[in-house]
Amino acid sequence: MSIPRSVADVIRGHVTLEVEGIDRMYLNVYQPKLQSEKQAACFFRFHRGQPVASSSLMGVMTREFLGRVDAFVEHHAIPVVAFKKGQRKDDVAAEYLARFSGSEGVLFLGKAQEKVKVFRTEKRTDAQGKKYPWIVKNATPVNQLYFYCIDEDFGPFFLKFSSYFPYNAKLCINGHEYVKRQLAKEGIAFQPLDNGILSCANPKRLQQICDNLSAAKIDALLRKWLARLPHPYPAPDRKAGYLYQVSILQAEFSLTQVLDRPQTGRILFEQIIRENLDLGRPDQVQLIFQRRVRKDTPGRFRTRVLTSGVIPSLHVDYKNSKIKQYHKEGQALRTETTINNTYDFKIGRGLLNLPALREIGFQANRRLLDVQRLSHDCTIGEDAFRRVNEPVVVNGQRASALRFAEPMAQALFAALLVFRLLPRGFSNRELRDHWAPLLGKKPQSITPGQMTYHLRRLRLHGLIVRVRKSHRYRVTDHGWRTILFCTRCYQRCLRPGLAQLIPEQAAPDTTLRRRFDQLDKAIEHWLNEHALAI
Numbered sequence: 001m002s003i004p005r006s007v008a009d010v011i012r013g014h015v016t017l018e019v020e021g022i023d024r025m026y027l028n029v030y031q032p033k034l035q036s037e038k039q040a041a042c043f044f045r046f047h048r049g050q051p052v053a054s055s056s057l058m059g060v061m062t063r064e065f066l067g068r069v070d071a072f073v074e075h076h077a078i079p080v081v082a083f084k085k086g087q088r089k090d091d092v093a094a095e096y097l098a099r100f101s102g103s104e105g106v107l108f109l110g111k112a113q114e115k116v117k118v119f120r121t122e123k124r125t126d127a128q129g130k131k132y133p134w135i136v137k138n139a140t141p142v143n144q145l146y147f148y149c150i151d152e153d154f155g156p157f158f159l160k161f162s163s164y165f166p167y168n169a170k171l172c173i174n175g176h177e178y179v180k181r182q183l184a185k186e187g188i189a190f191q192p193l194d195n196g197i198l199s200c201a202n203p204k205r206l207q208q209i210c211d212n213l214s215a216a217k218i219d220a221l222l223r224k225w226l227a228r229l230p231h232p233y234p235a236p237d238r239k240a241g242y243l244y245q246v247s248i249l250q251a252e253f254s255l256t257q258v259l260d261r262p263q264t265g266r267i268l269f270e271q272i273i274r275e276n277l278d279l280g281r282p283d284q285v286q287l288i289f290q291r292r293v294r295k296d297t298p299g300r301f302r303t304r305v306l307t308s309g310v311i312p313s314l315h316v317d318y319k320n321s322k323i324k325q326y327h328k329e330g331q332a333l334r335t336e337t338t339i340n341n342t343y344d345f346k347i348g349r350g351l352l353n354l355p356a357l358r359e360i361g362f363q364a365n366r367r368l369l370d371v372q373r374l375s376h377d378c379t380i381g382e383d384a385f386r387r388v389n390e391p392v393v394v395n396g397q398r399a400s401a402l403r404f405a406e407p408m409a410q411a412l413f414a415a416l417l418v419f420r421l422l423p424r425g426f427s428n429r430e431l432r433d434h435w436a437p438l439l440g441k442k443p444q445s446i447t448p449g450q451m452t453y454h455l456r457r458l459r460l461h462g463l464i465v466r467v468r469k470s471h472r473y474r475v476t477d478h479g480w481r482t483i484l485f486c487t488r489c490y491q492r493c494l495r496p497g498l499a500q501l502i503p504e505q506a507a508p509d510t511t512l513r514r515r516f517d518q519l520d521k522a523i524e525h526w527l528n529e530h531a532l533a534i
Helices: 005-014 037-047 053-075 089-099 176-185 204-213 215-228 235-239 262-275 282-289 351-376 378-389 409-417 428-438 448-462 477-501 511-529
Strands: 015-030 080-082 107-124 131-151 155-162 169-174 192-193 196-200 244-258 303-308 309-317 322-328 332-339 392-393 397-399 464-466 472-475
Touching: 015 107, 015 176, 015 196, 037 131, 053 107, 053 215, 089 107, 089 131, 089 155, 107 155, 107 472, 131 215, 155 176, 155 215, 155 332, 169 176, 169 262, 176 192, 176 196, 176 204, 196 204, 196 244, 204 378, 215 351, 244 351, 303 351, 322 351, 332 351, 351 448, 392 464, 397 448, 409 428, 409 448, 409 477, 428 448, 448 464, 472 477, 477 511
Parallel strands: 080 107
Antiparallel strands: 015 169, 015 244, 107 131, 131 155, 155 169, 192 196, 244 332, 303 309, 309 322, 322 332, 392 397, 464 472
């Protein structure tokens, strides 16, 4: 079996499983009625009926909440872990997960101090010099409570509560773990990949399960565990409408393409990196994300190649979002778009906007592959070149080739460029009047029949099209790009380049000439060294 030579080659014939779906999601769980200082004051004064809103009242709520947490931990014999500075929480969770035997439950409670925005009371002075408390919002380190859990449908996840008012929380889920659970429930055989699927007995159903992971199911997961875990707000508060809502802080959308020959994947990916180091340029980013990039567009537009151990990864940034591509576990090509700020795409953060974000993420992955396929796959350009430079047969009509280096063809191309922008196109005679001088002939020396023959060649090759119900023609978009590229290469590269290189000519002493002379001498030296006949 031959080694795949390009991205297009891999996608066409070497992918055994292709699946796209939500990867990790990091969600903000917040109280919409308690996000401003005024809302916090109203909560205590009008909802709870306190004469003055102050941090002392918040302290009472915190002690009650922590008391419920301690009782819950003791009742269910849940281990408590104090995270150390720099410790990877996922590694700790993996240890507890390996020892967990049930299908659902709390693995452990983790505690860590982190800086978050909370409400505090500060003393202010009125016009009469009398002091009074005033609620303000600022950032300060407070304990965060990490409930690491296992859900029957979603697998491992964590729900993190701030231990101080207004007790905002964070929910982190993994879409691939959800998919694995659903496949196992339906009895569909599959081989797992770390954070992915390596093989599946029913690929069609696998993709359907990925597509069915909706905002409603994620919200239902949150409501389910809010009801099971200690809640910061007692029932009367919740009954009065102080309920948590969900917004998207970070969402990853992945495309996994499992290769049939993993040993060739690393070679291919290194080729992808070499050929696509310019993907971070604004013009390329515009193609991938379909967003206009202007001079005042914030963010760094760049391509980064990072190496973790010996596994390289390609990163393309757009504002706060990015695309990462890497060779996953030597088994698959993984392309994933991470959206860190939904406003980069003029979309709100609410969980209900998940369908729109999915479309953006998955399309960005596909467009990146399209850009790589076009830049890395020469067969596309080869086919376009051959369609012009070889004879064609269209609906039983045969047209001779338009050879790249043929003077007549180059003159035809140059003449057609004149008519590209004319709204009415051009006629047989108008093309002849421009073409003949380029061949060193008078227009009258070329008969209408000869021109009709060449117009037919151009039309069957797809370079021009006849305007309906007329005897006029216009240059097609494909024709415009083809003839412009061919004429520029011939006039500005091939002819002047060869003029500098041909040894028989008295070529000027240019860098190009010197480099070819050095190459010629190096080859001759190598042949002599190995006693090979020249």
